[in-house]
Amino acid sequence: MPTVPKLQKQTFGARIADELRRSIFAGEIAPGSALIETALASQFGVSRGPLREAIRQLIDEGLLVQVPFTGTHVVELSEQAVREIYSLRTTLETFAFRLAWDRRDAEFANELKARQAALIDAIDLGDELECIRRELDLHSLVYETANHQILLEVWNGLKGKLQLYWASHHMAHGRRGPRRDSHDSFLDAALGDDLPAMEAEIETHMRLGSETTERFLKDRNQTA
Template sequence: MSSDDTQPMQRIEPVKRRTFREQIAESLRTLIMSGELAPGSQIIEADLAERFGVSRGPLREALRQLIEDGLLVTVPYTGTHVVDLSLKDIREIFSLRTALEIFAFEQVWNRRDDSFRHELARRHDDLLRSIQAGDDEKSILDELALHSCVYEHSGHQLLLETWMGLRGKLQLYWAAHHRAHGRRGPHPEGHRLYVEAAMGTDLNAMITEVREHMLRGSSKTEAFLESSLLTGKLI
């Protein structure tokens, strides 16, 4: 009887801990993406623990998860902060990202196989479902996953690591981008064209699509972001 009681507890307890951490991380992500925790702001563990009604242990696990996701950064001697964001950052990131993504497709083009195509299609479907559901935060994560596909299949580890380093600021940018255009999630048509080109046979057409994909709506978003940064909030 006692062994029957302990066995399910051993299976269930880790799931509960993981879910609790993920719930805290999701709440923190919402605060960051909404601008309530502004870019560059310091994370005060005591305040957040009190706000969420949790102990420091699961909160720190959630913070580590968001550091891995690129939304938080640990600064020596000053603690953990929301990743900072400026117009200069965004312009540099997107000029770099354009070059990186073109290079990634040049690397992957002759390596594309059924595994790559199936994975790209699956991630595209995930993104479309998030857009249809009006889930802005999930659509940002799914958009990130979709664009990550080419880097993950490129066979170039340093390229992948460089891309991963851009994730946090990209998520903040996309949150501002969606608000600038008055929608929850990216425009489906833009990613349909991107995926069609990635599945196609013309590398030059893919390179053209990457450049156009990056430029769509960028001027309006920059104006929105500039106004948001002046007020200190991405809202």
């Protein structure tokens, strides 16, 4: 059966959550700024009910923060959060690789290469937001292969925050995109037969990412 064009009925709240998420990642709604329900509702052409549900969803994804009877804001960026995200990610991705290690097959290898190729395409095209998505897609394959539903859910939660930080980086500096060869050694290890080497590669990869993102935030906060 050819993949049907996803005709499934979707609720307003879900669609608006997608739109809002995109707006936040695109920097159209800056970190720290407030969201007013009535304004957004009329802007999206829906009532406050579905909009509230969308907000709720983004709160759970860690993109918004809400205080009762007062308001909702996009989360502020902090170096502490960056360290937390990357340290947790190191732990989870190591765990994911251990689970996935014996499940790797020819299809895994092909898919991994395909996603790297897709990432490189986006780099060459210069589409920054697409780069971010595809780099996350590349890493997601390991989580998908691990065959661990709850782990996958936690990773999806982390992905949102990562995307926010990377997108902010891009907004500020114009370019934070990865280099074409940024995942070469990662793929080498992932396709090899040395699990400890893979774990070392993860640590290196994450430390690099964490330092880059932290430095960006430090500069930004000094300027402001």
